[in-house]
Amino acid sequence: MTETNKVLLTNLSSDQLDRVLYKFQLCAPSDYDEEGKIGLLHCSKVFSKGVGDYQDNQILAIFNKRGIFVDFESADGKLKAIFFKSQAGKTMYPCSVCCQEVTDRNDTSGLGLECNGCGWYFYNNCTNNPLSKEMFDALKDSPNYVKILCPSCNSVYGSAHQKLKRVERKVDTVLDNIVNVETRIKNVSKAPYNTIAAKGISREPIIPPRVMDSLKSLSKEKEASVNAERLKRTRVVIKPEDVTIRTSRDIRKAFNRHYTGMVIKHCRLTASGSIMFEFDDEETAKEVQAAWLTTFFGGNKGMKVPGGYNTTAMVKHVYDDHDEETIRKDIQDNYPSVTSCEFQKRRSDQSFNGMIKLEFSSRDAMMDVVKNKIKFCNQRYIVEEFRRKSRVIKCSKCQGWGHIHRYCTNAPKCGKCAENHESRSCSITSGFKCVHCKKDHQAGSFECAVYKEKLAKFSQSAL
Secondary structure (H helix, E strand, O other): OOOEEEEEHHHOOHHHHHHHHHHOOOOOOOOOOHHHHHHHHOOOHHHHHHHOOOOHHHEEEEEEOOOOEEEEEEOOOOOOOOOOEOOOOOEOEEOOOOOOEEOOOOOOOOOEEEOOOOOOEEEHHHOOOOOOHHHHHHHHOOOOOOOOOOHHHHHHHOOHHHHHHHHHHHHHHHHHHHHHHHHHHHHHHHOOHHHHHHOOOOOOOOOOHHHHHHHHHHHHHHHHHHHHHHHHHHEEEEOEOOOOOOOHHHHHHHHHHHOOOOOOOEEEEOOOOOEEEEOOOHHHHHHHHHHOOOOHHHOEOOOEOOHHHOOEEEEEOOOOOOOHHHHHHHHHHHOOOEEEEEEEEOOOOOOEEEEEEEEEOOHHHHHHHHHHOEEEOOEEEEEEEOOOOOOOOEOOOOOOEOOOHHHOOOOOOOOOOOOOOOHHHOOOOOOOOOOOOOOOOOOOOOOOHHHHHHHHHHHHHOO
8 A cells, every 4th residue: 555545435334434433523323334425424413514526426435544534525626625634744622613623622712612512623713703812721620410512413412602691590599598598697697686576587498408407417516526426535445354343333443442532424234244434534544544453343454445546456367386385476576566466266276377466555666566477587577457246146045136145134035936945955956936026037137137137226226
């Protein structure tokens, strides 16, 4: 193939016609033959304005050496090209009206626009009502529902200029209404009650009731979120070994033996046997946590602040030939902030499962190890923050929720047959009956609808 190959429009192959249609941003159906593709080409505005005065057997299609369609020219040599060429010889987007070059929709000299209807580019000056530079910038950055249309699409979709004006008027009206409402609110809130009554101004809210209800619900959600964050910062938890300290009075007395002058706002025993303290401010909670000793309350694992102050991390994929004592000693020697090192075991045979739970003295120390990984026994391991899975606590004695057998004072209830005896004394192996939903499964089964409801509420409240 030569530098440029010229073929009559009527002699083009199907593949060559596809290349021509691609240039004109047209797509022919699969069942179109050469005649149908030429007929589709006549539908293009650029083709009809460029070579529309010539017969098909008088139009030459020009292809470059790679077989890509470049342009048209007439057989008599009077028309050399229909596409405008840039200085570099590259054909840019042709205007759908005048077939001239439109370089970019952001071009400030030609004000080139892309039609949202047909997808072709066109000049602003080729429209019946050209836009000003200010209006062009506003239209270019307008929302998606404001359409930019060429003159042909304008007759179908309507004037983009008028639509933009209409949207601007609506926006101005809404802004004026907002300003008026704000002014009325300020005037009513500042005026004395007797002046309001004398002028006959109603003290009813001028904001629609539906909007007021929405604002109230939003304020409640925000207040609940703020309270939840505050509770995380002002609560601390310990798990004592002295099981005789059970009541709020005993808890406060034992606490005051070690801290004089500290005020406990609330304290209670949790379902897992831990004690939760709540103080008035975050500073007090931090002070108590920093100075807490594990010898208090008959011995314990220390005090922790729940939520954002978690200090527990998990070392993963530890498969080493060293024994547990060697690994524990190496960790505690290299990381003094580690206060506890617990090797996780498999339930089946109590063998080490490759994970180590570490307790740190502060959250900053834990996050530093999580970020930089941990190194012991000449090997570096991944460390992740430990997050306890959501679970619903169920008593094995009465099958109730929120407490365990150790602290249960209710009458026993069997989790297998729903009779008035404990589950461990029941010998049935089939014919189960759930205490909660009365269906044929054991209490606390994953199939229980009541258990699923409790788990969903627990997971939602834990967010």
